[in-house]
Amino acid sequence: MRPDPLPGPALARPAGRRARAPLVSPALFDFWARRLSPTWSWNQPLARVVAREQAASDAVSLVLKPNRHFRGFQPGQHVNLGVEVDGRRLVRSYSPSAPATADGSFRITVKAIQGGKVSRFLHDHAKAGDVFTLGQAFGDLALPPEGDGPRLLLAAGSGITPMMAIFASLARRPDPAPTTLLYSTRTRGQRCFVDELRAIAAANPALQVRFLLTRDRAVAGDEAEGRLDAGLLAPWLDASAHVLACGPTGFVDAARKLLVDGSARFAAESFSPPVFENTDTGTVELTLARSGRTLVVPRGQPLLDALEAAGLSPAHGCRRGLCNTCACTKPAGATRHLLTGDVEHEPVSALRLCVNSARSDLVLDL
Numbered sequence: 001m002r003p004d005p006l007p008g009p010a011l012a013r014p015a016g017r018r019a020r021a022p023l024v025s026p027a028l029f030d031f032w033a034r035r036l037s038p039t040w041s042w043n044q045p046l047a048r049v050v051a052r053e054q055a056a057s058d059a060v061s062l063v064l065k066p067n068r069h070f071r072g073f074q075p076g077q078h079v080n081l082g083v084e085v086d087g088r089r090l091v092r093s094y095s096p097s098a099p100a101t102a103d104g105s106f107r108i109t110v111k112a113i114q115g116g117k118v119s120r121f122l123h124d125h126a127k128a129g130d131v132f133t134l135g136q137a138f139g140d141l142a143l144p145p146e147g148d149g150p151r152l153l154l155a156a157g158s159g160i161t162p163m164m165a166i167f168a169s170l171a172r173r174p175d176p177a178p179t180t181l182l183y184s185t186r187t188r189g190q191r192c193f194v195d196e197l198r199a200i201a202a203a204n205p206a207l208q209v210r211f212l213l214t215r216d217r218a219v220a221g222d223e224a225e226g227r228l229d230a231g232l233l234a235p236w237l238d239a240s241a242h243v244l245a246c247g248p249t250g251f252v253d254a255a256r257k258l259l260v261d262g263s264a265r266f267a268a269e270s271f272s273p274p275v276f277e278n279t280d281t282g283t284v285e286l287t288l289a290r291s292g293r294t295l296v297v298p299r300g301q302p303l304l305d306a307l308e309a310a311g312l313s314p315a316h317g318c319r320r321g322l323c324n325t326c327a328c329t330k331p332a333g334a335t336r337h338l339l340t341g342d343v344e345h346e347p348v349s350a351l352r353l354c355v356n357s358a359r360s361d362l363v364l365d366l
């Protein structure tokens with residue numbers, strides 16, 4: 001990836017990368033640097049929108065050019081994007097939908113969710129020249145090494161994005177293992193990347209694509225109607241197959257049920273908001289050690305939500321325990337992990353605020 005140039009001498013550029021701190025505070029450095037170029041920053045990964053394209057009836061693709069602080073990604077990973085909407089900075093996760101180009105630019109594709117703040121904003125208003133904050137890439141959805149059995153990529157809705165990046169990266173390999181991408185949408189108009197996927201499949205006999213339509217009639221030879229079922233998945237009910245699935249929770253759960261007994265290697269991610277079971281009631285006292293504040297928060301509520309409800313803005317990203325952005329030290333108190341139900345009484349150095357709730361009075365290093 002070619003880095004953006006550094007600001008000029010007036011902003012006290014360190015000699016090479018020897019100096020570890022700017023002569024002014026990083027915030028002041030960024031304030032002046034961003035007047036010269038909107039993606040110059042001392043240490044914050046930022047990305048400028050360089051192109052936008054309607055990807056489907058309800059989805060937009062944005063090509064982002066990151067600054068030199070972004071360390072890149074593997075196809076299948078995700079990034080957190082910070083966007084200002086109505087004066088509030090909101091963070092959401094998006095998955096690059098193509099491998100990075102030679103200059104480090106990459107594409108994200110955002111499906112507009114009804115009532116969604118960030119997806120609607122990006123779909124309706126994002127334009128070339130806009131600058132967003134970026135987090136470093138995260139996520140473990142990745143293909144196994146070549147030569148290790150057939151692969152099946154299952155995607156539904158916006159879950160196509162990491163699968164598209166993986167599929168396109170396979171097309172760049174000289175001799176990829178046999179891989180089928182099964183892509184489900186309600187209608188034909190909601191599909192993204194149709195021409196791109198068909199072109200890859202036409203050029204490479206090892207890479208196949210199948211479109212599944214749940215509301216439209218199948219017309220083309222590579223289309224089928226209906227939902228995932230045992231018949232469609234029969235060729236992969238084989239312990240040597242690797243299956244990756246991404247989509248709404250219902251889709252991922254259906255795939256898991258159908259495949260997990262037969263296919264030994266199944267990995268999945270869902271983009272739907274997690275549903276937390278709240279069994280704890282009452283309130284506890286939460287002490288924020290650094291600021292010295294004390295709050296009363298409900299037991300059973302994600303700590304991130306409780307802090308936001310109290311008017312605080314802790315750093316956060318995916319809101320489902322994947323990206324670690326909200327992790328902080330818990331010197332004392334008991335917490336419950338809201339996805340597993342596990343209770344932790346010991347001090348913890350990286351408690352994820354988005355998926356843990358308070359069980360007892362608690363101290364956080366915030």
Ligand SMILES: Cc1cc2nc3c(=O)[nH]c(=O)nc-3n(C[C@H](O)[C@H](O)[C@H](O)COP(=O)(O)OP(=O)(O)OC[C@H]3O[C@@H](n4cnc5c(N)ncnc54)[C@H](O)[C@@H]3O)c2cc1C
Pocket residue numbers: 078092093094095096108109110111112113114115116117118119120158161162270271272273318320322
């Ligand atoms: C690891 C990861 C990768 C992701 N990659 C992509 C991607 O490549 N493309 C993409 O379009 N989205 C992706 N998402 C989803 C994305 O992060 C946002 O959740 C989505 O854009 C909605 O944000 P919003 O601000 O518009 O909605 P909000 O304002 O946060 O929510 C509005 C309403 O929509 C519901 N909602 C929120 N998110 C979803 C969702 N994903 N599906 C259905 N309903 C939802 C909420 O429960 C709420 O009722 C990803 C999510 C994760 C965790």
